[in-house]
Amino acid sequence: MxxxxxxxxxxxxxxxxxxxxxxxxxxxxxxxxxxxxxxxxxxxxxxxxxxxxxxxxxxxxxxxxxxxxxxxxxxxxxxxxxxxxxxxxxxxxxxxxxxxxxxxxxxxxxxxADEAVAKLSPQAQEQLLGGLLQVIGQLQKAERFPELRACLSCKHFQPNRHQDAAAPHHCGLVDAPLPVAMLRIDCPDHQPTDPVQQVTNWQALV
Ligand code: SF4
CATH class of the missing domain: 1.10.10.10 (Winged helix-like DNA-binding domain superfamily/Winged helix DNA-binding domain)
Incomplete structure (x- = not known):
């Protein structure tokens, strides 16, 4: 199997x-x-x-x-x-x-396809997005995925800044908490962070 x-x-x-x-x-x-x-x-x-x-x-x-x-x-x-x-x-x-x-x-x-995903519960959508981002992170580590304008590679992203399990991360640009469901993979305001911080950010999702 x-x-x-x-x-x-x-x-x-x-x-x-x-x-x-x-x-x-x-x-x-x-x-x-x-x-x-x-x-x-x-x-x-x-x-x-x-x-x-x-x-x-x-x-x-x-x-x-x-x-x-x-x-x-x-x-x-x-x-x-x-x-x-x-x-x-x-x-x-x-x-x-x-x-x-x-x-x-x-x-x-x-x-x-958007309609099909929208029919999932908010929790299921959040888990799915988190899991897919982790897969993308692993593929990027293996240099098998093109660069993205994602929160997890952005210098404005602050991982696990809040105690709130529903919205643990933070966007420094808009100065607001970032729930996993709101993490972006193509944000026009993205500014690349350094490679070391990127690794820390991707680990925040694991
Ligand atoms: S929302 Fe945009 S600016 Fe904020 S952390 Fe994510 S990519 Fe960066």
Missing amino acids: DSTSTRIISAISRIGSVLRSGMWEFATGENLNPAQAEILQLLHSRVQGVRLSWVARQLSISAASASDSVSALAAKGLVRKARALDDGRATDLHLTEEGRQMAQRIAGATGF
């Missing part, structure tokens, strides 16, 4: 397939290929532009493949390239207004 860890990975993999399938079905109808749809979603929450190399790392694809997809998106008027503010020789990628609207519609295409 499979171990529990094997069955968990199988479940995560099946859920990932269903989500991808829902997104791709929608994207195909919009004349986008899967990589193009994923790039639009990646850029959706980015106020500042991102480099092509970052996109390639996040999607685990080659720089050449990412470049082809970005060029196709630029030709469709969904992505624009601009000179990077922090390096005049580099190029940043941004969504155009049309790209932003498309990314919103793509996110709506997997709303069925």
Whole structure:
């Protein structure tokens, strides 16, 4: 019989397939290929532009493949390239207004999964999120997961600052307690902390 860890990975993999399938079905109808749809979603929450190399790392694809997809998106008027503010020789990628609207519609295409999770009790959702964050932490330790703008790698995150078991952590930026259910994995206000503090933060979830 499979171990529990094997069955968990199988479940995560099946859920990932269903989500991808829902997104791709929608994207195909919009004349986008899967990589193009994923790039639009990646850029959706980015106020500042991102480099092509970052996109390639996040999607685990080659720089050449990412470049082809970005060029196709630029030709469709969904992505624009601009000179990077922090390096005049580099190029940043941004969504155009049309790209932003498309990314919103793509996110709506997997709303069925959000509805399914929302039917779980608040406790079950919190446990699930905590468990998934721990898996991500282990994968990051093994250098198998791309960088995230997560609370657990943020310099504003203060682990176990409160006695309250329901909200033990704290966000120094907004100066408010952080229940596990509110931990972010893609926060626009994220600022990276040093690697030693990151390890301490991830351990706070164990
Ligand atoms: S909510 Fe944002 S700013 Fe606050 S700790 Fe989390 S990632 Fe950092």
